[in-house]
Amino acid sequence: MKNVLILGGGIAGVEAAIYYRKEGFSVELISDRSYLFIYPIAIWIPVGINTFENVAYPLEKLARKHRFTLTIDRVTAINGKDKTITLESGEVRKADHLVIATGSGKMKHVGLEHTLSICGAPEQTLLLKEKIDALIAQGSGKIAFGFGGNPNDPSTVRGGPGFELFFNLHHKLEQLGIRDRYEMTFFAPMPEPGARMGGKALSLLKMLFQKNKFDSRYGKKIAHFEEKGVVFEDGSRLESDLTMFIPAGDGHSFIKESDLPLNKAGFIQINEFCEIKGIEGWYAIGDASALEGPDWKAKQGHLAEVMARNAAHNSAIAFGLKDEDPKSYLEHLNILCVMDMGNGAGFIYRNNSRAIVIPMPIIGHWLKIAWGWYYKMSKMNYFPRIPGM
Template sequence: MRNITIIGSGFAGLTAARELRKHNIDATIIMISPRRELHFLPSSIWIPAGLRQAERLKVPLDNFLTKHRIDFVEASATGLKDGGRIVVTDRGELGNDHLIIATGGRFIRQLPGIEHALIPCEGIKVGEEMGRRLDALKGGTIAVGFATNPNEPGAMRGGPMFEFLFIIDALLRRQGKRPGFEIVFFSPAPRPGARLGERAVDGLLQEMKNRGIATRIGRNIMRFEERKVVLDGGEIDADLILFMPGLTGPAWLENTDLPLSTGGMIKADELCRVEGLPNVWVAGDAGSFPGPDWMPKQAHQADLQAIAVAANIAAIESGQQPITRFKPELVCIVDMLDSGMLVFRNQRFNFVGPKMKLFHWLKRLFERHYLTTFR
């Protein structure tokens, strides 16, 4: 029987597995991952406010794996052999006929003193720690910012940082503590959030102004200290620092012959094929793909790439040529705890909705719908 191996159990990996079965592919599907559960990080924005508990965002995958007949190997990839036909893990080697790399990316932790900042999207535990530190503060300065991979400007995740910024402001107001705090947003980009579109950037900056959030934008970040963000030409004294660095590929890619972009990610084409390696595919944050300069690194885009991968594998397995291109698309609700702003962008449209309570509840409904698939 043919073997399709998926490295990763996040959004791209799970979507690829589900879509393969939708195409009625009767092959052995092996999923390699160090954990047998999905951590739904998009909802970690609500942990500090108590809207979500960490355990609720950890979804066991046993039912999903059984339903879709997936053999799970609890291991971490460490390298590849034979042009991707063999995956090397910390628990042995596994062969395949098709390989899908869906491991996600890795945050660049190169700035001096970055250990003094919390990186929210590193995991659910960080959301819990953020909540503990906020509860302990009676006043002071909170600095929130993000940056990108200087060698691959699209490799960033800025959306969640806008959400943490506004949610913290709303939470402190709800608690009656906001007058005792200064909140500062920082970014080396002069127009942070440009991927969302110019109207969205204008709206986000205006929202900061309306809420009394100070901005330090367009200045390079030099280093972090225990209670300080040092910028090129200025400093921010801070009691709590939240920072999202740029993304690069997983460290184990360096032990392979995979073609890598200047930003350290796997080079792929519009069909999600890894350049020069037959039947090796990539979906999600680990890949460097052709597309518009606004194309995001987000779960929705990872899902769309995984859908294309499954369709192309199905074509090959039925003796046809792969022709399915992934669709570049950005869908984002910037949540503000009691309201939200919807942004949609594709090759033809860039829609920015007004701030509305409806969008906050739509985001919560989407979470429920999405997680039902895996529960």
């Protein structure tokens, strides 16, 4: 049986482990966490709709179900020439066949410790809940949510979850009858955050901001964060009792320090079949990889899963386990999200030929909750996999 080592226990790594097993490989997955954190449904932890335990799914359950080996450790170094990885435990592993699915690091900002992120370390979702509960107990306050960019790789921007939590917090304050006591401001360095989703989605966001009386600070680069606010490069300041900020993705330090082929942001250069350029038998998928494609391209979970399945398929071809054509991730480049707002959602889709926005009052929120259940059940084979989901 052919062996593969998969680095990363997130959405991409888990999908790779499952599909490499389906292709007949012996799989070992190395993760620095004992659970798969399902970020798309983590937006509800800070507002009390969901719990940490329901979002953090034990990797051991998945390992038993799909019969792959799970190792909890952290990767500290990678050597492409020697085809080795070094773990925090000190162990050095030889890996002739490797899949890197370690996600991305984060852009560093001065004063970032004064912020919390819905897309950061999973524990920050609980800290956000504590902050929100304290702010509600306080009775009034100033709330600032935002996200940043990476000029070396714009595809690493992740603003959707920030908007979702922003709308959900607004909805929670409305339900409590205290929304008018809070100033809510969204900030971002780009002039039109959300523009990559298409003109219709951008118009919807603008309409919702006007309707809900949100303030905005767009087009100003962030200088640094302070305990009670955000300071911009033009010297202006946004006061805040709670600052939620999602830094753009950046290459992990251990990847930047490796000999792997990288783009300017430190993401691994691959071909359309997810093969790392110049290293036979090594693949990179999901946020760890450098995507090719149109300017509006974005790193999302559904694309990471496509890349994982394609890597498994293409590896089986390379090892002579099947005789089929290799699969490219490029044909699957699109933006797809259900932007939850607490009392509904908006379905957003964009590819090279069209951009669609479908408002889904009330039912959209429950459909996204149902997707969280479906995601876990389908990963455990308790529920049949629906193509495209």
